[in-house]
Every structure is written in structure tokens, then in C-alpha cells.
Amino acid sequence: MRMSQEYEQLLLKNQLCFPMYACSRKIVGSYTPYLKPLGLTYTQYIVMMVMWEKESVNVGQLGEILYLDAGTLTPLLKRLENAGYVTRQRSKEDERITIISITPEGEALKEKCRDIPAKMTEGGTSLTEKDARELYRLLYLFLNDK
Amino acid sequence: MRMSQEYEQLLLKNQLCFPMYACSRKIVGSYTPYLKPLGLTYTQYIVMMVMWEKESVNVGQLGEILYLDAGTLTPLLKRLENAGYVTRQRSKEDERITIISITPEGEALKEKCRDIPAKMTEGGTSLTEKDARELYRLLYLFLNDK
DNA sequence: CAATATTATATTGCGCGCAATGTAATATTG
DNA sequence: CAATATTACATTGCGCGCAATATAATATTG
Numbered sequence: 001m002r003m004s005q006e007y008e009q010l011l012l013k014n015q016l017c018f019p020m021y022a023c024s025r026k027i028v029g030s031y032t033p034y035l036k037p038l039g040l041t042y043t044q045y046i047v048m049m050v051m052w053e054k055e056s057v058n059v060g061q062l063g064e065i066l067y068l069d070a071g072t073l074t075p076l077l078k079r080l081e082n083a084g085y086v087t088r089q090r091s092k093e094d095e096r097i098t099i100i101s102i103t104p105e106g107e108a109l110k111e112k113c114r115d116i117p118a119k120m121t122e123g124g125t126s127l128t129e130k131d132a133r134e135l136y137r138l139l140y141l142f143l144n145d146k
Numbered sequence: 147m148r149m150s151q152e153y154e155q156l157l158l159k160n161q162l163c164f165p166m167y168a169c170s171r172k173i174v175g176s177y178t179p180y181l182k183p184l185g186l187t188y189t190q191y192i193v194m195m196v197m198w199e200k201e202s203v204n205v206g207q208l209g210e211i212l213y214l215d216a217g218t219l220t221p222l223l224k225r226l227e228n229a230g231y232v233t234r235q236r237s238k239e240d241e242r243i244t245i246i247s248i249t250p251e252g253e254a255l256k257e258k259c260r261d262i263p264a265k266m267t268e269g270g271t272s273l274t275e276k277d278a279r280e281l282y283r284l285l286y287l288f289l290n291d292k
Numbered sequence: 293c294a295a296t297a298t299t300a301t302a303t304t305g306c307g308c309g310c311a312a313t314g315t316a317a318t319a320t321t322g
Numbered sequence: 323c324a325a326t327a328t329t330a331c332a333t334t335g336c337g338c339g340c341a342a343t344a345t346a347a348t349a350t351t352g
Contacts, residue, residue, distance in 0.1 A: 006260045006261065006263070006264065007256070007260065009263030009264065010195055010198060010256065010259060010260070010262075010263060011195070011199065012192065012195050012196065012199070012211070014263075015192075015195075015263075016173075016278060016281065016282055016285075017170075017173045017174065017177070017188075017266075018192055019282065019285035019286055019289055020166065020169055020170045020173060020285055021170045021173070021174055021188075021192075022212070022213045022289055023166055023170070023285050023288050023289050024163075024166045024167045024169070024170035024171075025170075025213065025309075025310095026213065026288070026289065027162075027163045027166060027167075027288070028163065028167055029309090029310080031163070032310090032311090036311095041337065041338075042163075042167075042338095043337080043338065043339090044337095046158065046161075046164055046167075049156055049157070049158050049161075050158065052156060053157065053158070058300085058301090059300075059301060059302095060299090060300065060301080065158070066168070067168045067171065067172065068338095068339075068340090069339080069340065069341090070300075070301050070302065070303095071301095071302085071303080071304090071338095071339070071340055071341080071342095072337095072338060072339050072340070073301090074301070074302055074303080075302095075303095075337080075338085076337080076338075079337085090301095094299095094300085094347075094348070095300095095346080095347055095348085096299065096300040096301065096346070096347050096348070097299095097300065097301080097347095098300080098301060098302090110153070110156065113156060114152045114153065114156070115152065116156075117152070117155030117156060117160075117161075118152065118155065120163075126287055126291045127284070127287060127288065131284055131287070132162060134280060134284065135162065135281070135284045135285075135288075136162055136165065138273070138277055138280065138281040138284070139162075139165035139166055139169050139281075140165055141272055141273060141277070142169050142172070142173070142273065142281075143165055143168055143169050143172065145272045171339075171340095175339090175340080178340090178341090182341095187307065187308075188308095189307080189308065189309090190307095204330085204331095205330075205331060205332095206329090206330065206331080214308095214309075214310090215309080215310065215311090216330075216331050216332065216333095217308095217309070217310055217311080217312090217331095217332085217333080217334090218307095218308060218309050218310070219331090220331065220332055220333080221307080221308085221332095221333095222307080222308075225307085236331095240317075240318070240329095240330085241316080241317055241318085241330095242316070242317050242318070242329065242330040242331065243317095243329095243330065243331080244330080244331065244332090293351105293352105294351100294352095295350100295351085295352085296349100296350080296351075296352095297348105297349080297350070297351085298347100298348080298349065298350085299346100299347080299348075299349085300345100300346090300347085300348095301344105301345085301346090301347100302343100302344080302345075302346100303342100303343080303344070303345095304341100304342085304343075304344090305340105305341090305342090305343105306339105306340095306341095307338105307339090307340100308337105308338085308339085309336105309337090309338085310335105310336095310337100311334100311335090311336095312333100312334085312335090313332100313333080313334075313335105314331100314332080314333070314334095315330100315331085315332080315333095316329100316330090316331090316332100317328100317329080317330085317331105318327100318328080318329075318330095319326100319327075319328070319329085320325100320326080320327070320328085321323105321324100321325085321326075321327085322323105322324095322325085322326095
């Protein structure tokens with residue numbers, strides 16, 4: 001007996017969001033063995049990646065780059081500050097703005113993270129180089145657009 | 147000045163995980179306008195999707211299907227139980243097992259969710275049908291494999 | 293320039309998501 | 323069959339992730 005069109009769309013296997021959600025958690029989780037020894041979470045890691053590129057940003061810019069809001073970033077940045085990797089200080093020109101700056105310890109952390117990307121790919125995906133490129137393209141299409 | 151291969155991989159734009167993570171949150175978030183009026187979170191919604199297909203499952207099976215563990219599922223299932231959508235009872239054959247069963251209210255909820263998939267696609271992605279299929283394939287490749 | 297609006301961040305509250313640990317029931321093993 | 327191991331969930335603790343609200347500083351407006 002055939003299901004109606006509407007109800008058929010409610011089947012898990014017909015969803016695009018679900019595999020995205022599951023995939024994301026799976027990959028984020030696969031970083032843990034490399035990040036936990038450094039005392040980092042995945043979100044802290046991507047914040048540090050931004051810091052390695054920028055050296056200094058404010059909370060709003062960080063949020064735009066990472067698609068995260070102050071409710072997530074503020075406590076996370078306080079933890080990175082406590083760990084000694086960044087400093088948080090109000091801008092002198094506009095006291096509403098909090099400027100996040102990387103410390104020497106934060107810079108040093110970059111070296112400890114140096115091999116993580118290689119270790120992550122090394123396990124080996126069944127994704128070919130071409131598939132990976134295609135996946136990348138489609139994800140950014142979704143991300144920039146809808 | 148050129149960056150070393152290792153450090154270049156630490157650039158956010160060279161990561162596959164980051165867009166997946168951001169994309170996942172973005173799509174999950176786009177469900178909120180439709181789920182919140184029903185008092186559901188996205189995770190509760192996909193649990194209910196399983197219940198609509200199975201009528202009765204135990205916690206372990208639910209975890210396998212959704213890639214979630216008991217630490218996440220137990221409190222979530224208690225909330226769905228309090229909302230009246232499922233029941234939780236120990237199996238008589240094996241008292242370690244908790245059986246989750248859908249209630250008539252849970253079945254009724256399916257009708258209220260009927261139009262959600264259509265509403266989700268309707269906003270319109272720049273993804274073509276072909277791109278969506280390709281994305282689906284690549285996500286499941288990642289999910290089943292690595 | 294005082295009143296109002298806007299902006300940037302912080303705070304609060306709640307529901308995940310997951311590692312680690314606990315607990316009770318069932319399986320296995322000597 | 324008693325001791326031990328394993329299994330299936332439950333609990334605890336912590337860090338997000340985000341909506342809603344608060345707060346303080348700056349911009350705008352009449």
C-alpha cells in the first residue's frame with residue numbers, strides 16, 4: 001500500500017537535513033582524540049583557527065565568520081582566556097566592542113595543532129578527491145544561500 | 147610569502163568539517179519556525195519520525211538509527227513522555243530494555259507535521275534536484291563509512 | 293541637546309550531545 | 323551454580339547553541 005506524498009516526505013531516509021546533522025556530529029566527534037589532549041573542544045578549535053588567521057577580532061566578527069552568536073561565544077572566549085590563549089578587552093574607541101587578541105600561548109598552540117588536519121584525513125575516507133571537492137561546493141552553496 | 151603545507155591546512159576555508167557543522171546548524175535552525183509552535187525540538191522531531199515508522203522501539207535501536215546515545219535519549223524521551231507522545235516501559239522478557247511506544251497523541255502529531263517537509267523545501271534552495279541527490283549520496287558515504 | 297533608537301556584548305535558561313560512571317538484569321564461565 | 327563479565331539504560335557533569343532578555347555605549351532625531 002502506497003503512502004501519500006506528504007507522509008512519504010516524513011520518512012527519515014527522505015530527509016537531507018538528518019544525514020547532514022548526523023555527519024556533522026560524527027566528524028566533529030572524530031576530532032576529539034586529537035583535541036582533547038590539548039584541552040580544546042571543536043568549537044574552541046575553530047575559534048583558534050580564526051585567531052591564527054586574524055590575530056585580533058571582535059566578538060561580532062567572530063560570530064559572522066563562524067555563524068555563532070554572543071550567547072555561545074562569550075563564555076567560550078572566557079574559557080580560552082582562562083586557558084591563556086586569548087585576551088578580551090573593550091575597545092577604547094567604542095566601549096561596546098570587545099576585542100579578542102591572540103597571546104603567545106595561543107600562537108604556540110598552533111604548532112601543537114599542526115598535524116591535526118593530516119591525521120584527520122589519514123584515517124581515510126572513501127571520499128575521492130573529486131567527491132570531497134563536490135561536497136565542499138554543495139555545502140557552501142547551502143551555507144551562503146538559503 | 148607562501149605558507150607551509152601543514153599550516154595551510156589549518157585555514158578555515160580548507161576544512162570540510164567546518165561547512166558541514168555550520169550547514170547542519172543552519173538547516174536544523176530553519177526547522178524551528180515550524181517545530182516550535184508544536185513544542186518540538188529538531189531532535190525530538192527526528193525521534194518522532196522514527197516512532198511514526200516503527201510504533202515501538204527500544205532505546206538502543208533508536209540510538210543506532212539516529213546516532214545518539216542514552217545520555218541524550220533518556221531525558222529527551224522523558225520529555226516526549228511528559229508531552230504524551232510516547233510511553234516508556236521496561237520489557238517483561240528482559241528488564242534491562244526500555245521499550246518506547248507511540249501513543250495516539252503521538253500519532254496525531256504526525257498530521258500536524260505533515261506539511262513541514264514541503265514548507266522546508268518551498269523557501270527554495272539554489273540546490274538543483276541533481277545537486278541535492280549528489281549531496282545526499284556524499285553525506286551517506288561519509289556517514290556509513292569512515 | 294535631550295529623548296529615542298540602535299548596536300555590541302553579556303546574561304539567563306533550557307535542551308541537547310557526549311564522555312564517564314553507576315546500576316540492575318542477563319549471559320557466560322569455570 | 324556461584325563468580326565474573328557483559329549488556330542496556332540511567333545519571334552526572336560540562337560545554338555548547340540559541341532564543342530571549344538585559345545592559346551599557348553610541349547614533350540618530352526632533
